Amino acid sequence: MTVEARPEPRLRTRRKRPDVLSVLGILFVLVIVAWLLVNLIDDPQQFFNVALIGLTTGSVYALVALGYTLVYGILQLINFAHGDVFALSGLVASSIMISLFDLSGTEAVVVIGLGLVGTLALTMAFAATLNASIEFIGYRRLRGQPRLTMLISAVGMSFIVQNISLAIYDVNYRSAPPLISTEPAFTIGGVSMSWNKLVVVLITIPVLIGLTWMVRSTKQGKAMRATAQDQDAAAMMGINVNRTISFTFLLAGALAGSAGVLYLLQFQMRYDTGFELGLIAFTAAVLGGIGNLAGATLGGLIIGFIQAFNEGLPIGSPGSDWTRSIVFGILIAILVFRPEGLLGERTPEGV
């Protein structure tokens, strides 16, 4: 006589059943896909035009999000002031374009091109310096203390930078002179990419490639990665931790500066533009997996598309009144259900 084997393995497989939340999540994603498909079929031209807008704003978000991710990667600090650095540098860029280079009257392509490159370089240098000084003044002394201390200091810094913008530029909106034509650069099947949108994408791509190269392949990048992993060990290996962190802030600031110029080419800005955009960009960084460079870029693009689709699609879109709620809803959902983000790795949390 033989004893029957106990049905133990079955119990285990039953436990792996998908739980209610992930089913709901999948359903939600399906509804979104269906909504996009309905819009695509109804009016493909509109759909792709909106998608191009999403690509452009998404590029700007990606640049700002990279700054958040770089700083978070190295200090585990949400640098609240980053969005305001972005706004201030955008405003400074408008001054450089109008007052310093006097670009508002010119029409020659070479002058405009050189002027833009010059503006970009100056603004990036300005924003980098500003961001590094914020770190030097506000965060460096707090490094050994409970992390909340530095975070609160960052909130304070954000308001200080915002008020510097307010003091210099007052409450008026600023915009760039119409330098780049809104004529279509190319048209495919009724969908046209205008020059001013194309420029944004054209500037973003080399910046991203340069950044990846810098972090992956240079000695300074190696130092950054080492410092991010373990500051004490990095210091023991002869890395100047203070300088590396300063360099990270310089880099993040330069990205914010470039994003400021690109944003200014598209939209109007004023002193408080950076606050909301900063939060959106931070959402993008979290969405992609904070501390992950590719993730920040992906997250920025996704958020850009979400915003554009929400505001631009004709059928069943909630409209711009709800953009903020949707973006923050995504942020909360991501943090609650997948805190490591789309591309991040799951890490133990200490508790």
Next chain:
Amino acid sequence: MATETTPTNAVRKPSVKIPWGWIIGIAALALAALYPVLYEEKLGDMSIPVFREWPSVSTAVIMIVFIMMAVGLNIVVGYSGLLDLGYVAFYAVGAYTAGWLASGHFQQVKVHILSSGVGPDLRGIHVNMWMVLLVAGTITAVAGILIGLPTLRLRGDYLAIVTLGFGEIIPQFVRNADNLGGFNLTAGTFGINPIDSPGFGEALNDSLGLPISFQQSFEKINLFYWSALVLLLFTIFCSLRLRDSRLGRAWIAIREDETAAAAMGVPLMRTKTAAYALGAFFGGIAGAFYASFKGGAFPSEFFFNISVFLLCMVILGGMGSVWGVVLAGAILTYLNQEGLSNLGGWLNNETPLDFEVAKYQFGIYGAIIVLMMLFRPVGLIPESRRKREIEEGTATDTLYGERHE
């Protein structure tokens, strides 16, 4: 990164001291209680250097309301060490609960529950304001639990950003919810007004001479002031007793070292959720009371700035220190309401400077936050335990060192 643990069982010297704390407290309370009388008799016409004049009684009411909220926020940030950047959401929930339950907003129905000073024929829901305060506190506490349950598992800075998200979503919802499938929930940007004011009804008016309704009384602002003061005392009392209770000690244990607290059997989720709910409770009461004082709930008031403003009070006063928060709340709200504009006027008239102080108020708060963090992270009146944590370090910073790559 400091890894030393703090010796918490230091022997205290038994000593007989003059109870300065009690003396100062009672004197301050007496002054606060008599303030409207003093103001009317004397202070109202008196001028003081730099700030020009004493705060008016209605400014004092606003000061008390904000102190209440700051004391509520102190439970979350100060006791439990959970950074909440969206406290304004609770203020909004409280204010709108008052709007729904004590105004003519819902014209479809006519419900009167013990309402005083409201004509019997008025449509809408009119519940007695004192009851509304309790209900608002409860609803806000429930909102706190709802926000807390999914989010409190997150680490410190993620929690901050999620609360910030809620603090942004709720005001936007309020602004847009005037047409939810044809139903007008919040009256959009116009806000809900007028909201009923508190009162004691006919019976108490006849027997004790208490006013039927604050709104119809000649001493409206003074009545609001005294009831706000009573609410504040209640809040402070609860806050102090909570701090010394089993729950309060659990909060502080979590703040100092989450892992050790969990190992000692503190249920993390339940304790943190309780901190959220109780912190929200007082925020809700204060919000409802403030809405009643102003006579309306308007969406233009619920901005991130308010959250930072409240946080600034908690930091300036000293995280976890109730008396510090009260002092800082009084100072900052006064500056916000009257002080900064008076100061700016004085600066522009008496000195060669030309500077709009009030325009840069949030820059000033930002500077206060940063300077406090840099030079005196323990706050104006430090709480002893918090002071030791900051000076000697806690075990948390090494645990937070888990990298997120």
